Amino acid sequence: MNKKLLTLVAVVLLFSLMLTACGKGEAPDEAVKNALTAVKNIDWKTVQKYFGTEELFNGSDSGDLTEDEETLRLIFGNLDFNIISADVNKNTATVKTELTNVDMSKIFEEYFQEAMALALENAFAGDDTMSDEELEAQIFQLLIDLLEREGNETVTSTVDIKLSKQGNSWIIDADDEFLDAMMGGLFSLSEELEDTFESEE
Numbered sequence: 001m002n003k004k005l006l007t008l009v010a011v012v013l014l015f016s017l018m019l020t021a022c023g024k025g026e027a028p029d030e031a032v033k034n035a036l037t038a039v040k041n042i043d044w045k046t047v048q049k050y051f052g053t054e055e056l057f058n059g060s061d062s063g064d065l066t067e068d069e070e071t072l073r074l075i076f077g078n079l080d081f082n083i084i085s086a087d088v089n090k091n092t093a094t095v096k097t098e099l100t101n102v103d104m105s106k107i108f109e110e111y112f113q114e115a116m117a118l119a120l121e122n123a124f125a126g127d128d129t130m131s132d133e134e135l136e137a138q139i140f141q142l143l144i145d146l147l148e149r150e151g152n153e154t155v156t157s158t159v160d161i162k163l164s165k166q167g168n169s170w171i172i173d174a175d176d177e178f179l180d181a182m183m184g185g186l187f188s189l190s191e192e193l194e195d196t197f198e199s200e201e
Helices: 003-024 028-040 044-051 067-076 104-123 132-148 176-182 186-200
Strands: 080-089 092-102 154-166 169-173
Touching: 028 044, 028 080, 028 092, 028 154, 028 169, 044 169, 067 092, 067 132, 092 104, 092 176, 104 132, 104 186, 154 176, 176 186
Parallel strands: none
Antiparallel strands: 080 092, 092 154, 154 169
């Protein structure tokens, strides 16, 4: 085989290998890793890629973070994860993942106490009473300060993340258990508060 023919065969084989690799796409555990990294970084476009049409966050594509997005960055900035295993069955997969984040139940327990104390203090402040807007801003700042605080307690949960294949992409089923683990228990806490308020009506 002459040199030119040998080179041509090598190029064809290399190209075939590249096509095969591209055709396989991501493995489910890679998809979970990339999706969770996107959540941690508040990367809207990548989040949408892995969670399909499900709107986890009301984000913008402008690149500028709104006040709510800044809060999300504080919530998810401490998200950590460890992929334990991946079980693939044709077009579905389960990726067992250990998720760690700040324990939001502890954060909000402190937050509610401090917010109530501030509101009561303002109610009896006489001439120094803050306006509703000023009080709301200070109460919101209490939450930001707690989220930014060093050494917050964390909580770790192990969840089975379900995925389904669409084309060459894996889409995550963001069920309640997964969302709650990713948010450090904030999802279940919000549901408990909602149930409490509904029962008092």
